[in-house]
Amino acid sequence: MNAPSVKFDVEPLLRVSDLTKWYGHVLGCRDVSFELRPGEVLGVVGESGSGKTTLLNCISGKLQPSSGTVEFDTYRFGLKDIYSLSEPDRRRMQREEWGFVHQNPRDGLRMRVSGGANVAEPLMYLGQRHYGKMRRATIEWLDRVELDTRRIDDKPRNFSGGMQQRIQVARNLIHGPRLVFMDEPTGGLDVSVQARLLDLLRELVRDLNLAVIIVTHDMAVARLMADRLMVMKGGQVVETGLTDQVLDDPQHPYSQLLVSSVLQI
Amino acid sequence: MSALSPPSIVVEDLAKTFVLHNADSATIPVFQNLRLEVRPGECVVLSGESGVGKSTLMRSIFGNYLPTSGGVRVMHDGAYVDITSAAPHEVLEVRRRTLGYVSQFLRVIPRIPTLQLVMEPLLENGVEEAAARERAVELLKALRLPEPHWELPPATFSGGEQQRVNIARSFIRKYPVLLLDEPTASLDAENRAIVVRLIKAALAEGAAMIGIFHDEDVRDAVATRLFPVSQFKAAA
Numbered sequence: 001m002n003a004p005s006v007k008f009d010v011e012p013l014l015r016v017s018d019l020t021k022w023y024g025h026v027l028g029c030r031d032v033s034f035e036l037r038p039g040e041v042l043g044v045v046g047e048s049g050s051g052k053t054t055l056l057n058c059i060s061g062k063l064q065p066s067s068g069t070v071e072f073d074t075y076r077f078g079l080k081d082i083y084s085l086s087e088p089d090r091r092r093m094q095r096e097e098w099g100f101v102h103q104n105p106r107d108g109l110r111m112r113v114s115g116g117a118n119v120a121e122p123l124m125y126l127g128q129r130h131y132g133k134m135r136r137a138t139i140e141w142l143d144r145v146e147l148d149t150r151r152i153d154d155k156p157r158n159f160s161g162g163m164q165q166r167i168q169v170a171r172n173l174i175h176g177p178r179l180v181f182m183d184e185p186t187g188g189l190d191v192s193v194q195a196r197l198l199d200l201l202r203e204l205v206r207d208l209n210l211a212v213i214i215v216t217h218d219m220a221v222a223r224l225m226a227d228r229l230m231v232m233k234g235g236q237v238v239e240t241g242l243t244d245q246v247l248d249d250p251q252h253p254y255s256q257l258l259v260s261s262v263l264q265i
Numbered sequence: 266m267s268a269l270s271p272p273s274i275v276v277e278d279l280a281k282t283f284v285l286h287n288a289d290s291a292t293i294p295v296f297q298n299l300r301l302e303v304r305p306g307e308c309v310v311l312s313g314e315s316g317v318g319k320s321t322l323m324r325s326i327f328g329n330y331l332p333t334s335g336g337v338r339v340m341h342d343g344a345y346v347d348i349t350s351a352a353p354h355e356v357l358e359v360r361r362r363t364l365g366y367v368s369q370f371l372r373v374i375p376r377i378p379t380l381q382l383v384m385e386p387l388l389e390n391g392v393e394e395a396a397a398r399e400r401a402v403e404l405l406k407a408l409r410l411p412e413p414h415w416e417l418p419p420a421t422f423s424g425g426e427q428q429r430v431n432i433a434r435s436f437i438r439k440y441p442v443l444l445l446d447e448p449t450a451s452l453d454a455e456n457r458a459i460v461v462r463l464i465k466a467a468l469a470e471g472a473a474m475i476g477i478f479h480d481e482d483v484r485d486a487v488a489t490r491l492f493p494v495s496q497f498k499a500a501a
Binding site for chain 1: 283284285286287324328329330331353354356357375376377
Protein backbone atom coordinates (compact mmCIF):
# COMPACT_ATOMS: atom_id res chain seq x y z
CA MET A 1 0.00 0.00 0.00
CA ASN A 2 1.61 3.26 1.14
CA ALA A 3 4.11 3.69 -1.65
CA PRO A 4 7.24 5.58 -0.65
CA SER A 5 7.05 9.18 -1.71
CA VAL A 6 9.38 11.06 -3.96
CA LYS A 7 13.07 10.15 -4.09
CA PHE A 8 15.94 12.57 -4.69
CA ASP A 9 17.34 10.91 -7.77
CA VAL A 10 14.19 10.15 -9.75
CA GLU A 11 13.94 11.53 -13.29
CA PRO A 12 11.03 13.87 -13.98
CA LEU A 13 7.87 12.39 -15.45
CA LEU A 14 6.83 15.74 -16.88
CA ARG A 15 8.87 18.78 -17.83
CA VAL A 16 7.16 22.01 -18.82
CA SER A 17 9.44 24.69 -20.27
CA ASP A 18 8.64 28.35 -20.99
CA LEU A 19 5.03 27.59 -21.72
CA THR A 20 3.09 30.58 -23.06
CA LYS A 21 -0.44 30.79 -24.43
CA TRP A 22 -1.93 33.82 -26.12
CA TYR A 23 -5.55 34.04 -27.22
CA GLY A 24 -5.05 36.55 -29.98
CA HIS A 25 -3.46 39.34 -27.96
CA VAL A 26 -5.04 38.31 -24.69
CA LEU A 27 -2.61 36.48 -22.43
CA GLY A 28 -3.60 33.04 -21.13
CA CYS A 29 -0.40 32.14 -19.35
CA ARG A 30 3.23 33.11 -19.78
CA ASP A 31 6.69 31.57 -19.31
CA VAL A 32 5.63 28.72 -17.06
CA SER A 33 8.34 26.14 -16.32
CA PHE A 34 8.38 23.26 -13.85
CA GLU A 35 9.11 19.57 -13.45
CA LEU A 36 7.00 16.87 -11.86
CA ARG A 37 8.30 13.56 -10.52
CA PRO A 38 6.41 10.28 -10.14
CA GLY A 39 4.25 10.42 -7.02
CA GLU A 40 4.47 14.19 -6.73
CA VAL A 41 1.32 16.29 -6.31
CA LEU A 42 1.50 19.84 -7.64
CA GLY A 43 -1.25 22.29 -6.70
CA VAL A 44 -1.92 25.27 -8.97
CA VAL A 45 -3.72 28.02 -7.07
CA GLY A 46 -4.95 31.48 -7.95
CA GLU A 47 -8.22 33.30 -8.48
CA SER A 48 -10.52 32.99 -11.49
CA GLY A 49 -8.85 34.35 -14.60
CA SER A 50 -5.33 33.81 -13.29
CA GLY A 51 -4.52 31.34 -16.07
CA LYS A 52 -4.78 28.10 -14.06
CA THR A 53 -7.16 26.38 -16.44
CA THR A 54 -5.35 27.59 -19.56
CA LEU A 55 -2.15 26.14 -18.13
CA LEU A 56 -3.85 22.84 -17.27
CA ASN A 57 -5.35 22.57 -20.75
CA CYS A 58 -2.01 23.28 -22.42
CA ILE A 59 -0.18 20.70 -20.31
CA SER A 60 -2.84 18.04 -20.73
CA GLY A 61 -2.75 18.17 -24.51
CA LYS A 62 -6.10 19.92 -25.01
CA LEU A 63 -4.81 23.29 -26.06
CA GLN A 64 -1.73 23.90 -28.18
CA PRO A 65 0.52 26.47 -26.48
CA SER A 66 1.73 29.51 -28.44
CA SER A 67 5.29 28.66 -27.43
CA GLY A 68 7.21 26.45 -25.05
CA THR A 69 7.25 22.67 -24.60
CA VAL A 70 5.44 20.02 -22.58
CA GLU A 71 7.65 16.94 -22.34
CA PHE A 72 6.30 13.73 -20.87
CA ASP A 73 8.17 10.48 -20.23
CA THR A 74 6.00 8.29 -22.47
CA TYR A 75 6.11 4.48 -22.34
CA ARG A 76 6.43 4.28 -26.09
CA PHE A 77 8.79 7.10 -27.05
CA GLY A 78 10.57 8.14 -23.85
CA LEU A 79 10.70 11.84 -22.84
CA LYS A 80 8.94 13.61 -25.69
CA ASP A 81 7.23 16.93 -26.35
CA ILE A 82 3.60 15.84 -26.50
CA TYR A 83 2.84 18.33 -29.26
CA SER A 84 5.54 16.77 -31.44
CA LEU A 85 3.69 13.45 -31.41
CA SER A 86 1.20 12.68 -34.17
CA GLU A 87 -2.41 13.24 -33.19
CA PRO A 88 -3.19 9.45 -32.97
CA ASP A 89 -0.03 8.79 -30.92
CA ARG A 90 -0.84 11.62 -28.55
CA ARG A 91 -4.41 10.47 -28.06
CA ARG A 92 -3.27 6.95 -27.43
CA MET A 93 -0.67 8.13 -24.90
CA GLN A 94 -3.32 10.25 -23.15
CA ARG A 95 -5.69 7.28 -22.92
CA GLU A 96 -3.03 4.90 -21.71
CA GLU A 97 -0.98 7.01 -19.36
CA TRP A 98 -3.11 9.94 -18.20
CA GLY A 99 -6.36 10.68 -16.46
CA PHE A 100 -8.34 13.92 -16.33
CA VAL A 101 -10.88 14.65 -13.61
CA HIS A 102 -13.14 17.59 -14.52
CA GLN A 103 -14.88 19.87 -12.07
CA ASN A 104 -18.25 19.02 -13.56
CA PRO A 105 -18.79 15.25 -13.80
CA ARG A 106 -20.92 15.90 -16.89
CA ASP A 107 -17.77 16.97 -18.74
CA GLY A 108 -15.95 13.78 -17.82
CA LEU A 109 -18.74 11.20 -18.00
CA ARG A 110 -20.97 9.95 -20.77
CA MET A 111 -24.39 10.56 -19.36
CA ARG A 112 -26.25 8.17 -21.68
CA VAL A 113 -24.45 4.99 -20.63
CA SER A 114 -24.43 3.36 -17.18
CA GLY A 115 -22.07 4.28 -14.37
CA GLY A 116 -20.41 0.89 -14.75
CA ALA A 117 -19.92 1.37 -18.49
CA ASN A 118 -18.37 4.76 -17.81
CA VAL A 119 -15.84 3.14 -15.50
CA ALA A 120 -15.10 0.24 -17.85
CA GLU A 121 -14.78 2.29 -21.03
CA PRO A 122 -11.08 3.22 -20.64
CA LEU A 123 -10.27 -0.49 -20.53
CA MET A 124 -12.11 -1.00 -23.82
CA TYR A 125 -10.15 1.86 -25.36
CA LEU A 126 -7.01 -0.02 -24.39
CA GLY A 127 -8.19 -3.09 -26.23
CA GLN A 128 -9.68 -5.22 -23.46
CA ARG A 129 -12.55 -7.28 -24.80
CA HIS A 130 -13.20 -9.81 -22.03
CA TYR A 131 -16.55 -8.70 -20.61
CA GLY A 132 -16.25 -10.70 -17.36
CA LYS A 133 -12.81 -9.27 -16.55
CA MET A 134 -13.91 -5.72 -17.26
CA ARG A 135 -16.99 -6.15 -15.09
CA ARG A 136 -14.86 -7.47 -12.23
CA ALA A 137 -12.43 -4.58 -12.57
CA THR A 138 -15.35 -2.14 -12.65
CA ILE A 139 -16.90 -3.62 -9.52
CA GLU A 140 -13.53 -3.45 -7.78
CA TRP A 141 -13.18 0.23 -8.71
CA LEU A 142 -16.73 1.16 -7.75
CA ASP A 143 -15.98 -0.40 -4.39
CA ARG A 144 -12.69 1.45 -4.14
CA VAL A 145 -14.39 4.79 -4.63
CA GLU A 146 -17.00 3.73 -2.07
CA LEU A 147 -19.99 3.35 -4.36
CA ASP A 148 -22.67 0.71 -4.00
CA THR A 149 -21.62 -1.90 -6.57
CA ARG A 150 -25.25 -3.01 -6.97
CA ARG A 151 -25.85 0.25 -8.80
CA ILE A 152 -23.37 -0.60 -11.55
CA ASP A 153 -26.08 -0.42 -14.23
CA ASP A 154 -27.65 2.89 -13.14
CA LYS A 155 -27.18 5.92 -15.36
CA PRO A 156 -24.97 8.74 -13.99
CA ARG A 157 -27.93 11.14 -13.77
CA ASN A 158 -29.45 8.87 -11.11
CA PHE A 159 -26.45 9.43 -8.86
CA SER A 160 -25.85 12.47 -6.63
CA GLY A 161 -23.17 15.01 -7.56
CA GLY A 162 -20.65 13.51 -5.13
CA MET A 163 -21.33 10.01 -6.45
CA GLN A 164 -20.99 11.16 -10.05
CA GLN A 165 -17.65 12.63 -9.14
CA ARG A 166 -16.54 9.32 -7.68
CA ILE A 167 -17.60 7.53 -10.87
CA GLN A 168 -15.45 10.02 -12.75
CA VAL A 169 -12.50 9.33 -10.44
CA ALA A 170 -12.86 5.55 -10.97
CA ARG A 171 -13.10 6.07 -14.73
CA ASN A 172 -9.86 8.02 -14.69
CA LEU A 173 -7.86 5.61 -12.56
CA ILE A 174 -9.00 2.14 -13.68
CA HIS A 175 -6.46 1.93 -16.51
CA GLY A 176 -3.49 2.63 -14.22
CA PRO A 177 -2.38 6.13 -15.33
CA ARG A 178 0.86 7.66 -14.06
CA LEU A 179 -0.25 11.27 -14.33
CA VAL A 180 -3.68 12.61 -13.45
CA PHE A 181 -4.95 16.15 -14.02
CA MET A 182 -7.65 17.46 -11.72
CA ASP A 183 -9.56 20.67 -12.37
CA GLU A 184 -11.32 21.79 -9.17
CA PRO A 185 -12.34 18.15 -8.50
CA THR A 186 -14.40 19.07 -5.45
CA GLY A 187 -15.58 22.45 -6.73
CA GLY A 188 -19.28 21.80 -7.11
CA LEU A 189 -19.81 19.68 -4.01
CA ASP A 190 -21.25 20.23 -0.54
CA VAL A 191 -18.59 20.64 2.13
CA SER A 192 -19.23 17.26 3.80
CA VAL A 193 -19.17 15.45 0.45
CA GLN A 194 -16.08 17.43 -0.47
CA ALA A 195 -14.13 16.28 2.60
CA ARG A 196 -14.97 12.66 1.88
CA LEU A 197 -13.92 12.88 -1.75
CA LEU A 198 -10.67 14.63 -0.82
CA ASP A 199 -9.79 11.90 1.67
CA LEU A 200 -10.50 9.33 -0.96
CA LEU A 201 -8.43 11.11 -3.61
CA ARG A 202 -5.56 11.53 -1.22
CA GLU A 203 -5.52 7.85 -0.30
CA LEU A 204 -5.68 6.76 -3.95
CA VAL A 205 -2.92 9.15 -4.98
CA ARG A 206 -0.64 7.72 -2.30
CA ASP A 207 -1.49 4.08 -2.83
CA LEU A 208 -1.03 4.30 -6.60
CA ASN A 209 2.00 6.64 -6.40
CA LEU A 210 0.32 8.96 -8.89
CA ALA A 211 1.74 12.20 -10.13
CA VAL A 212 -1.02 14.79 -10.00
CA ILE A 213 -1.53 18.36 -11.14
CA ILE A 214 -4.51 19.77 -9.28
CA VAL A 215 -5.97 23.16 -10.05
CA THR A 216 -7.96 24.74 -7.26
CA HIS A 217 -8.87 28.10 -5.83
CA ASP A 218 -9.50 26.50 -2.44
CA MET A 219 -6.49 26.78 -0.12
CA ALA A 220 -7.78 24.01 2.16
CA VAL A 221 -7.92 21.62 -0.79
CA ALA A 222 -4.42 22.71 -1.77
CA ARG A 223 -3.07 22.07 1.74
CA LEU A 224 -4.66 18.66 1.96
CA MET A 225 -3.68 17.40 -1.47
CA ALA A 226 -0.53 19.07 -2.74
CA ASP A 227 3.15 18.50 -1.95
CA ARG A 228 4.03 21.81 -3.54
CA LEU A 229 2.22 24.82 -4.90
CA MET A 230 2.40 27.19 -7.80
CA VAL A 231 0.61 30.50 -7.22
CA MET A 232 -0.64 32.16 -10.41
CA LYS A 233 -1.71 35.70 -11.06
CA GLY A 234 -2.42 37.39 -14.39
CA GLY A 235 -1.17 34.37 -16.33
CA GLN A 236 2.17 34.19 -14.56
CA VAL A 237 3.59 32.12 -11.72
CA VAL A 238 4.32 34.54 -8.87
CA GLU A 239 5.47 32.04 -6.26
CA THR A 240 6.30 28.35 -5.98
CA GLY A 241 7.38 26.18 -3.07
CA LEU A 242 6.54 23.53 -0.56
CA THR A 243 2.82 23.67 0.17
CA ASP A 244 3.08 24.42 3.89
CA GLN A 245 5.77 27.04 3.30
CA VAL A 246 3.74 28.89 0.66
CA LEU A 247 0.62 28.80 2.85
CA ASP A 248 2.27 29.58 6.21
CA ASP A 249 4.95 32.02 5.05
CA PRO A 250 3.89 33.37 1.65
CA GLN A 251 6.41 35.76 0.09
CA HIS A 252 4.69 37.44 -2.83
CA PRO A 253 2.14 40.19 -2.13
CA TYR A 254 -0.52 38.29 -4.05
CA SER A 255 0.13 35.00 -2.22
CA GLN A 256 -0.08 36.88 1.07
CA LEU A 257 -3.40 38.35 0.03
CA LEU A 258 -4.68 34.97 -1.11
CA VAL A 259 -3.76 33.24 2.14
CA SER A 260 -4.95 36.04 4.39
CA SER A 261 -8.31 36.14 2.61
CA VAL A 262 -9.21 32.60 3.64
CA LEU A 263 -12.03 32.59 6.15
CA GLN A 264 -11.16 30.81 9.38
CA ILE A 265 -13.65 28.37 10.85
CA MET B 266 28.83 10.67 21.92
CA SER B 267 27.98 14.29 21.35
CA ALA B 268 31.49 15.66 21.38
CA LEU B 269 32.70 13.27 18.68
CA SER B 270 29.86 13.15 16.18
CA PRO B 271 29.39 15.85 13.56
CA PRO B 272 26.40 18.09 14.22
CA SER B 273 23.02 16.88 12.99
CA ILE B 274 21.80 20.43 12.54
CA VAL B 275 23.91 23.41 11.51
CA VAL B 276 22.20 26.78 11.42
CA GLU B 277 24.42 29.34 9.72
CA ASP B 278 23.98 33.10 9.77
CA LEU B 279 20.25 32.73 9.66
CA ALA B 280 18.09 35.83 9.34
CA LYS B 281 14.35 36.16 9.15
CA THR B 282 12.37 39.30 8.49
CA PHE B 283 8.68 39.16 7.71
CA VAL B 284 7.48 41.60 5.07
CA LEU B 285 3.75 42.22 5.11
CA HIS B 286 3.05 43.48 1.62
CA ASN B 287 -0.59 44.14 2.28
CA ALA B 288 0.05 46.23 5.40
CA ASP B 289 2.05 49.05 3.81
CA SER B 290 4.95 46.62 3.40
CA ALA B 291 5.55 46.63 7.13
CA THR B 292 8.70 44.73 8.01
CA ILE B 293 9.07 42.68 11.16
CA PRO B 294 12.68 41.71 11.78
CA VAL B 295 12.96 38.63 14.00
CA PHE B 296 16.58 37.49 14.17
CA GLN B 297 19.83 37.81 12.26
CA ASN B 298 23.29 36.19 12.16
CA LEU B 299 21.87 33.30 14.12
CA ARG B 300 24.20 30.34 14.48
CA LEU B 301 23.45 27.07 16.19
CA GLU B 302 24.83 23.55 16.03
CA VAL B 303 23.15 20.54 17.56
CA ARG B 304 24.90 17.19 17.87
CA PRO B 305 23.43 13.72 18.33
CA GLY B 306 22.25 13.22 21.90
CA GLU B 307 21.78 16.94 22.53
CA CYS B 308 18.49 18.61 23.38
CA VAL B 309 18.86 22.34 22.89
CA VAL B 310 16.00 24.26 24.45
CA LEU B 311 15.19 27.64 22.93
CA SER B 312 14.62 30.22 25.60
CA GLY B 313 13.36 33.75 25.73
CA GLU B 314 10.08 35.49 26.17
CA SER B 315 7.14 35.12 23.88
CA GLY B 316 7.65 36.89 20.55
CA VAL B 317 11.42 36.57 20.58
CA GLY B 318 11.35 34.21 17.57
CA LYS B 319 11.58 30.71 19.05
CA SER B 320 8.81 29.29 16.90
CA THR B 321 10.03 31.22 13.87
CA LEU B 322 13.45 29.62 14.25
CA MET B 323 11.91 26.18 14.67
CA ARG B 324 9.71 26.60 11.61
CA SER B 325 12.63 27.91 9.57
CA ILE B 326 14.62 24.79 10.44
CA PHE B 327 11.71 22.60 9.38
CA GLY B 328 11.35 24.42 6.06
CA ASN B 329 7.92 25.71 6.97
CA TYR B 330 9.14 29.32 6.98
CA LEU B 331 11.51 30.70 4.37
CA PRO B 332 14.48 32.48 5.99
CA THR B 333 15.56 35.80 4.52
CA SER B 334 19.20 34.68 4.38
CA GLY B 335 21.52 32.06 5.78
CA GLY B 336 21.32 28.29 5.76
CA VAL B 337 19.97 25.34 7.71
CA ARG B 338 21.91 22.15 7.07
CA VAL B 339 20.45 18.89 8.30
CA MET B 340 22.39 15.61 8.28
CA HIS B 341 20.40 13.27 6.07
CA ASP B 342 21.78 9.85 5.10
CA GLY B 343 25.30 10.91 6.00
CA ALA B 344 25.32 14.15 4.02
CA TYR B 345 24.05 17.66 4.71
CA VAL B 346 20.96 18.98 2.96
CA ASP B 347 20.31 22.72 3.12
CA ILE B 348 16.62 22.94 3.94
CA THR B 349 16.45 26.59 2.89
CA SER B 350 17.50 25.87 -0.69
CA ALA B 351 16.55 22.23 -1.31
CA ALA B 352 13.78 21.42 -3.80
CA PRO B 353 10.34 20.72 -2.30
CA HIS B 354 10.55 16.98 -2.97
CA GLU B 355 13.93 16.88 -1.25
CA VAL B 356 12.60 18.66 1.83
CA LEU B 357 9.67 16.22 1.95
CA GLU B 358 12.08 13.29 1.74
CA VAL B 359 14.20 14.73 4.58
CA ARG B 360 11.04 15.20 6.64
CA ARG B 361 9.86 11.67 5.89
CA ARG B 362 13.02 9.97 7.04
CA THR B 363 15.14 12.35 9.13
CA LEU B 364 13.40 15.45 10.40
CA GLY B 365 10.41 15.04 12.72
CA TYR B 366 8.29 17.87 14.09
CA VAL B 367 5.98 17.74 17.10
CA SER B 368 3.75 20.77 17.33
CA GLN B 369 1.12 21.57 19.91
CA PHE B 370 -1.55 21.13 17.30
CA LEU B 371 -2.57 18.04 15.45
CA ARG B 372 -3.11 18.80 11.80
CA VAL B 373 -4.34 15.72 10.05
CA ILE B 374 -6.76 14.55 7.45
CA PRO B 375 -10.34 14.19 8.66
CA ARG B 376 -11.86 10.71 8.67
CA ILE B 377 -8.67 8.68 9.22
CA PRO B 378 -8.70 6.61 12.44
CA THR B 379 -6.17 7.38 15.17
CA LEU B 380 -4.36 4.05 15.00
CA GLN B 381 -3.87 4.46 11.25
CA LEU B 382 -2.51 7.99 11.75
CA VAL B 383 -0.01 6.80 14.32
CA MET B 384 1.13 3.94 12.08
CA GLU B 385 1.53 6.20 9.05
CA PRO B 386 5.15 7.34 9.57
CA LEU B 387 6.25 3.70 9.80
CA LEU B 388 4.20 2.60 6.78
CA GLU B 389 5.65 5.46 4.76
CA ASN B 390 9.10 4.17 5.60
CA GLY B 391 8.38 0.64 4.42
CA VAL B 392 7.60 -1.05 7.76
CA GLU B 393 5.15 -3.96 7.53
CA GLU B 394 1.55 -3.27 8.53
CA ALA B 395 1.54 -5.78 11.42
CA ALA B 396 4.77 -4.49 12.96
CA ALA B 397 3.60 -0.89 12.59
CA ARG B 398 0.29 -1.71 14.26
CA GLU B 399 2.03 -3.42 17.16
CA ARG B 400 4.30 -0.45 17.76
CA ALA B 401 1.39 2.01 17.49
CA VAL B 402 -0.67 0.06 20.02
CA GLU B 403 2.31 -0.05 22.37
CA LEU B 404 2.73 3.72 22.21
CA LEU B 405 -0.95 4.59 22.51
CA LYS B 406 -1.09 2.34 25.58
CA ALA B 407 2.00 3.97 27.06
CA LEU B 408 0.43 7.39 26.44
CA ARG B 409 -2.77 6.12 28.07
CA LEU B 410 -5.08 7.00 25.20
CA PRO B 411 -8.29 5.06 25.88
CA GLU B 412 -8.61 2.03 23.60
CA PRO B 413 -12.11 2.90 22.29
CA HIS B 414 -10.52 6.02 20.75
CA TRP B 415 -8.10 4.11 18.57
CA GLU B 416 -10.51 3.40 15.75
CA LEU B 417 -11.89 6.97 15.75
CA PRO B 418 -10.51 9.96 13.86
CA PRO B 419 -9.02 12.39 16.41
CA ALA B 420 -10.98 15.45 15.23
CA THR B 421 -13.39 15.31 18.19
CA PHE B 422 -10.76 14.44 20.84
CA SER B 423 -9.81 16.84 23.63
CA GLY B 424 -6.68 18.99 23.23
CA GLY B 425 -4.62 16.71 25.44
CA GLU B 426 -5.77 13.60 23.62
CA GLN B 427 -4.97 15.10 20.24
CA GLN B 428 -1.58 16.08 21.49
CA ARG B 429 -0.86 12.53 22.61
CA VAL B 430 -1.80 11.28 19.13
CA ASN B 431 0.65 13.83 17.79
CA ILE B 432 3.38 12.62 20.13
CA ALA B 433 2.73 8.99 19.26
CA ARG B 434 3.07 9.84 15.56
CA SER B 435 6.39 11.57 16.14
CA PHE B 436 7.98 9.01 18.45
CA ILE B 437 6.83 5.88 16.64
CA ARG B 438 9.97 5.96 14.56
CA LYS B 439 13.44 7.11 15.46
CA TYR B 440 13.83 10.41 13.69
CA PRO B 441 17.52 11.37 13.82
CA VAL B 442 16.45 15.00 14.25
CA LEU B 443 13.39 16.09 16.21
CA LEU B 444 11.88 19.53 16.64
CA LEU B 445 9.61 19.83 19.67
CA ASP B 446 7.32 22.86 19.71
CA GLU B 447 5.70 22.70 23.15
CA PRO B 448 4.80 19.03 22.90
CA THR B 449 3.57 18.95 26.49
CA ALA B 450 1.52 22.16 26.45
CA SER B 451 -1.87 20.63 27.22
CA LEU B 452 -0.85 17.47 29.07
CA ASP B 453 -1.32 16.57 32.73
CA ALA B 454 1.65 15.78 34.97
CA GLU B 455 1.50 12.05 34.45
CA ASN B 456 1.45 12.35 30.67
CA ARG B 457 4.20 14.95 30.77
CA ALA B 458 6.36 12.44 32.62
CA ILE B 459 5.71 9.85 29.92
CA VAL B 460 6.74 12.32 27.22
CA VAL B 461 9.90 13.17 29.15
CA ARG B 462 10.76 9.46 29.20
CA LEU B 463 10.20 9.19 25.43
CA ILE B 464 12.42 12.22 24.82
CA LYS B 465 15.20 10.91 27.04
CA ALA B 466 15.08 7.49 25.39
CA ALA B 467 15.38 9.08 21.94
CA LEU B 468 18.30 11.24 23.11
CA ALA B 469 20.07 8.20 24.53
CA GLU B 470 19.79 6.61 21.10
CA GLY B 471 21.46 9.61 19.48
CA ALA B 472 18.62 11.81 18.29
CA ALA B 473 19.42 15.52 18.05
CA MET B 474 16.66 17.78 19.31
CA ILE B 475 15.64 21.40 19.47
CA GLY B 476 12.74 22.18 21.76
CA ILE B 477 10.48 24.89 23.08
CA PHE B 478 9.06 24.12 26.53
CA HIS B 479 7.20 26.55 28.68
CA ASP B 480 6.89 23.97 31.40
CA GLU B 481 10.00 24.34 33.57
CA ASP B 482 9.95 20.81 34.95
CA VAL B 483 9.96 19.31 31.49
CA ARG B 484 12.61 21.75 30.34
CA ASP B 485 14.91 20.98 33.27
CA ALA B 486 14.40 17.26 32.75
CA VAL B 487 15.35 17.13 29.06
CA ALA B 488 17.52 20.15 28.22
CA THR B 489 21.22 19.55 27.69
CA ARG B 490 21.64 23.30 27.22
CA LEU B 491 19.61 26.47 26.76
CA PHE B 492 19.80 28.69 23.71
CA PRO B 493 18.57 32.27 24.25
CA VAL B 494 17.19 33.36 20.88
CA SER B 495 17.19 37.02 21.96
CA GLN B 496 20.99 37.26 21.59
CA PHE B 497 20.43 37.32 17.82
CA LYS B 498 17.62 39.82 17.85
CA ALA B 499 17.43 41.76 14.62
CA ALA B 500 17.33 45.55 14.79
CA ALA B 501 13.92 46.97 14.02
